[in-house]
Amino acid sequence: MQQAGTSPDLIDLAGYPIRNENDIVLIRQQAQRLAQNLDFDRQDQTRIATAVSEIVRNALQHGGGGTIKFAIEERAETERAETGRADTGGMAQYLLVDIQDHGPGIAHLQDVLQGRGGNAFGLIAARRLMEGFDIDSSRATGTRVVMKKRLPRSQSLQEDDLRALAASLAVRSAEEPAALVQHLNHELALCLEELRSRQEELERLNAELEDTNRGVVALYSELDDKAEQLKQASELKSRFLSNMGHEFRTPLNSVLALSGLLLDELDGGLTGEQARQVTYIRQAAEGLTELVNDLLDLAKVESGNVDLRPRDFTVHELFGGLRGMLKPLSLNDEVNLIFDEGRDLPPLRTDMGKLSQILRNFISNALKFTEEGEVRVTARLTPDRRRLAFAVRDTGIGIAPEYHEAVFDEFLQLENRLQARHKGTGLGLPLSRRLAELLGGEVMLESRLGEGSTFTLYIPSSGGHAPAAAPGPAQAEGPLAPSPGAPADKTILIIDDEEAFRYVLRQLIVDTGCRILEANDGVAGLKMIGERHPDAVFLDLQMPAMNGYQVLEKVAGDPALKDIPVVICTSSVLNPADRDRLAAATAILPKNELTREVVSAMLNQLHLAKGATNA
Amino acid sequence: MDRIPILQMGRALLITIQVDMHDQLALALEEDLAAKIASSGARGVLIDISSLEIIDSFIGRMLDNIAGVSRLMDAETVVVGMRPAVAITLVELGLSLSGVRTALNVDRGMAIIQQRLHDYEIADGD
Numbered sequence: 001m002q003q004a005g006t007s008p009d010l011i012d013l014a015g016y017p018i019r020n021e022n023d024i025v026l027i028r029q030q031a032q033r034l035a036q037n038l039d040f041d042r043q044d045q046t047r048i049a050t051a052v053s054e055i056v057r058n059a060l061q062h063g064g065g066g067t068i069k070f071a072i073e074e075r076a077e078t079e080r081a082e083t084g085r086a087d088t089g090g091m092a093q094y095l096l097v098d099i100q101d102h103g104p105g106i107a108h109l110q111d112v113l114q115g116r117g118g119n120a121f122g123l124i125a126a127r128r129l130m131e132g133f134d135i136d137s138s139r140a141t142g143t144r145v146v147m148k149k150r151l152p153r154s155q156s157l158q159e160d161d162l163r164a165l166a167a168s169l170a171v172r173s174a175e176e177p178a179a180l181v182q183h184l185n186h187e188l189a190l191c192l193e194e195l196r197s198r199q200e201e202l203e204r205l206n207a208e209l210e211d212t213n214r215g216v217v218a219l220y221s222e223l224d225d226k227a228e229q230l231k232q233a234s235e236l237k238s239r240f241l242s243n244m245g246h247e248f249r250t251p252l253n254s255v256l257a258l259s260g261l262l263l264d265e266l267d268g269g270l271t272g273e274q275a276r277q278v279t280y281i282r283q284a285a286e287g288l289t290e291l292v293n294d295l296l297d298l299a300k301v302e303s304g305n306v307d308l309r310p311r312d313f314t315v316h317e318l319f320g321g322l323r324g325m326l327k328p329l330s331l332n333d334e335v336n337l338i339f340d341e342g343r344d345l346p347p348l349r350t351d352m353g354k355l356s357q358i359l360r361n362f363i364s365n366a367l368k369f370t371e372e373g374e375v376r377v378t379a380r381l382t383p384d385r386r387r388l389a390f391a392v393r394d395t396g397i398g399i400a401p402e403y404h405e406a407v408f409d410e411f412l413q414l415e416n417r418l419q420a421r422h423k424g425t426g427l428g429l430p431l432s433r434r435l436a437e438l439l440g441g442e443v444m445l446e447s448r449l450g451e452g453s454t455f456t457l458y459i460p461s462s463g464g465h466a467p468a469a470a471p472g473p474a475q476a477e478g479p480l481a482p483s484p485g486a487p488a489d490k491t492i493l494i495i496d497d498e499e500a501f502r503y504v505l506r507q508l509i510v511d512t513g514c515r516i517l518e519a520n521d522g523v524a525g526l527k528m529i530g531e532r533h534p535d536a537v538f539l540d541l542q543m544p545a546m547n548g549y550q551v552l553e554k555v556a557g558d559p560a561l562k563d564i565p566v567v568i569c570t571s572s573v574l575n576p577a578d579r580d581r582l583a584a585a586t587a588i589l590p591k592n593e594l595t596r597e598v599v600s601a602m603l604n605q606l607h608l609a610k611g612a613t614n615a
Numbered sequence: 616m617d618r619i620p621i622l623q624m625g626r627a628l629l630i631t632i633q634v635d636m637h638d639q640l641a642l643a644l645e646e647d648l649a650a651k652i653a654s655s656g657a658r659g660v661l662i663d664i665s666s667l668e669i670i671d672s673f674i675g676r677m678l679d680n681i682a683g684v685s686r687l688m689d690a691e692t693v694v695v696g697m698r699p700a701v702a703i704t705l706v707e708l709g710l711s712l713s714g715v716r717t718a719l720n721v722d723r724g725m726a727i728i729q730q731r732l733h734d735y736e737i738a739d740g741d
Contacts, residue, residue, distance in 0.1 A: 021637040028669055029635055046668060046700040050708065053671035057638075125672055125708040182617070 009074040010096070011162045014169040018059050018066045018101070027068055028053040030169070031097070034070055037165055038095060039152055048095070048149060051129040054122035055099045055145050063101025063142055070169075071096045072162055073148065093157060094132065094148040101144075105137040234302070241299035246542070248292045249571040253591040254500035255285040260595070261507055289592065294427040296573060297357075301434040307576060308351045308438065315345045315379045315388075321356060322377070326363050334372035337363070342380040346461055348388070354435045355390075355459065358443075361428040362392035362455045370396035370452070381461060387441070388461045393454040399447040407445070408433050432457075490514040490608055493534035495525030495551065496569070497543045501591065505538055505569070508599040512608055522546025526554055529561055536606050539585075541570040549581050556584035565606055569594065619644045621651050627659040627728050628652065628690075633666045641677040648681060652688045658735055659728030660685050663721060665696030675710040682715040691731050692716060695724035 013034065016027050032049035040048065052068070059066040073094045106112055112120040113127075113135070123145075127133040132148030151157065259282040262270065270278065300306045319339045326337060348355075359377065366375040373395025380389055399407060408429050429443075436443045441459035492514045496502050502518050509516060517534060519525035523546050529537060537555070541548035548568060555561045565586035572578070574588070582588060587602060617640060622629040628651055630644070648660065662678070664670070670678070682692040695718045705712065718724035 021639055025635050025637045028671070032668060043700045043703055046698075046704045047707070049669045050671045050704050053669060053673075054708075057671070057673060121672055121709070125710075128707050128709070129704065 011072045011074075011159065011166075013070040013072060013162065013166045015067060015069040018056055018068060018099075020065075021060070024053060024056050024060060027056050031070070034165075034169060035095070037168075038157075040095075040149070041152065044149065044152070047129040048097075051126040051147060052097055052099075054126040055097075055147070058122045059099055059101035059103070059143070059145075062106075063103025066099065066101035066103075066142065068100075069098040071098065072151070072157065093151040095151060097130075097145075097147045099145045099147075101142045103142045105139045105141070105143055109135065109137050238299045238302045241295050245292050245296035245299065246572055249289070249296075249592070250498060250542075251500070252285055252289050252292065253571055253594070254498065254504060256282065256289065256592065257504040257594060258500065259285065261504065264596070266507070291427070294431055298427055298431050298434065300573070301431070301438060306438060309353065310350050311352060312347055312349050313352050314347050315341050318348070318352060318356060318359075319377070319379070322359055322363065325360065326367075332367075332371070335367060335370050336374040337367065338374055338376045340376055340378045342378065345379055345381065345388070348459075348461070350439055350459060354439060355457075358432045358435050358439075358457055359390055359392065361432045362457070365428060365455070366392050366394035366396060366453070370394040373452070382458065386461060387458045389456055389458050391454055391456040393452065395452040398449040398451050399445070399453055400449045401447075404445050404447065408443075490536075491517060491532060491534040492608065493517040493519065493525065493528055493532070493537045495519045495522065495528075495537060495543070495548075496540035497521055498540070501540070501569075504594070505599070508594070508596055509603070511600075512603055514608055522548065522551045526551050529555060529564065530558075533561070534564065536586075536603075536608055537564060537566045538569050539566050541568060541572055552582065552584055567602060567606075618647060621647055623651070623655055623657065626655075626657055626732050627661060627725070628655065628657045629661050629663070631663040631666075635667065635669060636674060638673060641674055645677060645681050645684060649684050649688065652685060652690050658690050658732055660690050660692040661721065661724045661728060662692060662694045663696050663724075664694060664701075665698070665720075667701060668698065670697075670701050670705060672708055672710060675705055675708070675712060679710075679712055679714050682712075686714075691728065693718050693724040693727050695719065695721050 014030070016030065017023065018027065028049045031052040032045050035045040035048045056068060059068075073096045074091055075094070076091060106120075113123065123135065126145075126147065130147040130149050132146070134146040135143065136145075137143040259278050261267065262278045263275065263282065297306075319341055323337075323339055363375060363377060375392065375394045378391045378393070380391075381387070382389055433443045436457055436459070439459050441457060444456045444458070445453065446456070447453035490512075492509055492512075494502050494505050494509075494516065495518075496505070497520050499520070502520075506516050506518070514535070517528055517532060519528050522543050525537075525539070526546065528534070529551075539548045539551055548570070552566055552568070555564060555566060562584075566584070568582055568585045568588045569591055570588070571591045574582070579588070586606070589598065589602065617634075619630060619632055619634075619636070619640065622631075628648070630648070632644075634640075636644070651657070652660070660681075662681070664678075667674075678694060682694070685692045693716050694712075697717060716727065718727055
C-alpha cells in the first residue's frame with residue numbers, strides 16, 4: 001500500500017456526483033473513456049472502470065451517495081527498478097480516483113479489509129485491480145477511497161495536454177449522449193402515448209358530436225314539421241272562424257231584423273212586457289253580432305285578407321266621431337271621458353275606420369275598468385315627428401305586470417271584480433294590436449295595479465302606408481238602371497234560401513205595393529227571372545245549387561234580361577275580388593244594414609217606391 | 616423503464632446485452648427471464664455479452680444468479696462472447712462465475728444448447 005506522495009502535484013480532470021444507479025453506469029463509462037484517453041491498454045481500461053464501478057456502488061449503497069473526482073498526480077519516482085519504465089526525469093504520473101461518500105463510515109475497517117465479516121467484496125476486489133488504494137473511514141466524515149494507477153506513458157503528459165483532456169471530459173460529462181438520447185426517447189414515447197390518447201379522445205368526441213349533430217338535424221326537421229302543422233292549424237282556425245262567422249251572421253241578421261220589425265210595431269202593438277222581452281232578444285243578438293264581427297275581423301287580419309282604405313282626415317274629425325259614438329257608453333257619472341287634441345297635428349292619411357276601431361276598443365275597455373276618475377284620450381306627435389301617438393289613459397284598476405303581454409292574447413279575460421260586471425269578447429285587444437300592425441304602427445301598454453292603465457297606439461304620421469285599392473262606399477256602386485216613373489204594378493223578386501230573410505225583406509217592401517215574388521234557390525230564381533221579367537231582383541249570394549254570383553252572371557249575360565236591376569243582399573264581407581265579380585249588380589246591400597230606410601232609399605233609386613213623392 | 620429484449624428461438628431463449636446495464640436493468644432481466652422460461656418452457660438460455668466492456672462484481676453476480684434461477688427452472692444458461700479483458704478482470708476480482716456455463720461465441724453456445732435439447736428429446740422419446 002502506497003501512501004500519498006510527499007509533494008503531490010494534482011491536476012484535476014473531472015468530478016461527478018453519485019446520486020443514483022444511472023450515475024454508476026455513467027461514471028464507470030466515463031472512467032473507461034478517461035483511461036482510454038490516457039493510453040491505458042484495454043485490460044487496464046476494464047480494470048479501472050470495474051474498480052471504479054465497485055467503489056462507486058459501495059458509496060451509493062452503503063454511503064447514500066457522494067462524489068467522485070478524477071485527477072492526475074505527479075510525484076517523484078520512488079521505485080524506478082520496479083516499474084521498469086523509461087526515465088521520465090524522476091517524475092511519475094498517476095491516475096488518481098478519489099471517491100467520497102456521505103455514509104456513516106465502516107465500523108471495523110481493518111477486519112473488513114482482511115475479509116473477515118461484512119460485505120467488503122467490492123473493496124477487496126477494487127484493491128486488487130488498482131495499484132494504489134487508500135481508504136479512510138470515520139463516522140463523522142464518511143468513507144473516502146483514493147485509488148491510483150500509474151500512467152503507461154513513456155513521455156510525461158504536459159500540463160496543457162491534461163487541461164485539454166479535462167475540458168473534453170467536461171463537455172462530454174455535461175450529459176452522457178446515450179443517456180440523453182435514451183431520456184429523450186423515453187420522453188418522446190410518453191408524448192406519443194399522450195398524443196395517441198388525445199387523438200382517441202378527439203375521435204370519441206367527434207363521434208359524439210356527430211351523433212349530437214344527427215340528433216339536432218332530426219330535431220330541426222321535427223320542428224319544421226311542427227311549425228308547418230301549427231301554420232296549417234292556424235290557417236284552419238282562421239278559415240273556420242271566417243266560415244262560421246258568416247254562418248252565424250246570417251241567422252243573427254234575421255233575429256236583428258225581425259226583432260226590429262216587432263219593435264217598430266208595424267204588425268200591431270206590443271204590450272210593455274212583450275216590448276221588453278223583444279228588446280232583450282235584440283240586445284242579445286246585438287252582443288252576439290259584435291262578437292261575431294270581432295271574430296271575423298280577427299280572422300281576416302290573421303289570414304291577411306283585409307283591405308286598407310286610406311283617406312285624408314284630421315284628428316279633430318276622428319275625435320268628433322269617437323265622442324259621438326262613445327259618450328253614450330260612459331254611463332257612470334263618476335267617470336269623465338275627456339278628448340284632448342294636441343296642437344299642430346298634421347292631417348292623417350290612413351284607414352280611419354280601423355284607427356277608430358282601435359281607439360274605440362281602448363276607450364270602451366278604459367270605461368269598463370274605471371270606477372271613478374277620468375278616461376283621457378290624447379293625440380300628440382312623437383318627438384321625432386315621425387309618428388302620432390294616441391293615448392288612452394284611465395284611472396282604473398290597472399293591470400299587473402305579469403299580464404301586460406297576456407292581455408293581447410285572444411280570449412283572455414283577467415279575473416277581477418269588474419270583469420264579472422262587463423262581459424267582453426276577449427278579442428278587443430288582440431284585434432287592436434293586429435289592426436295597429438296593419439296600419440304600420442304598434443300598441444304599447446303601461447299600467448300599474450290599482451293606478452290605472454295607458455294604452456298607446458303609435459302610427460306613422462305621414463300615412464306611410466301605400467293606399468290599397470280603395471273602392472268607394474259599396475252601396476253606391478254600379479250604374480243605376482234608369483226606369484222612368486213608378487207604376488204601381490211592378491214585380492220584385494227575392495231570391496234567398498233563407499225563409500226568415502225573405503220574410504224580413506218582404507215586410508220592408510210590402511209598403512211599396514209592388515208584387516213580390518220569392519224563390520228559394522238560384523236555379524228557381526233564374527227560371528223565375530226568365531219567365532216573369534221582374535222589375536227588380538234582390539239576390540242573396542250564398543245559396544245551395546246555384547249561388548248568387550252564378551245567377552248574376554247568367555242574368556247579365558242574357559240580352560233579354562241584362563237590363564233588370566239586381567240588388568245583392570249578403571251577409572258575407574266582400575273583398576275587392578268579390579266586388580269585381582259583382583260589377584254587373586245595380587247595388588250591394590249588406591244584410592246587417594238592412595233597415596226600412598235603406599230599403600226604401602234603394603227602391604226610390606229604382607223608381608219603385610210608392611208614388612214619386614218619396615224620392 | 617428500459618428492458619433487455621428476450622427472443623425465443625424454438626425451445627431456446629436468446630438474450631443479447633448491448634448496453635451497459637444499470638443495476639435495476641440487470642434485476643429486471645432476471646425477473647423477465649424467469650417469467651419467460653415459465654411461459655415458454657424453454658430448456659436453454661443463451662446470453663450474449665460480447666458488447667459488454669465492464670462486468671463488475673454486481674453484474675457478475677447477477678449473471679451467476681440468472682444462471683442459477685434458470686437451472687432451477689430446468690433451463691441451461693450459456694454465457695457467450697465474453698471479452699478477454701472482462702474475463703481477466705473477473706478472475707482478478709475473485710469472481711469465477713462457477714455456476715455459469717460459458718462458451719467462446721454464439722455458435723458454440725448454440726451447439727451446447729442444441730445438444731441439451733437433443734438429449735431431452737431422446738429422454739422424452741423413451
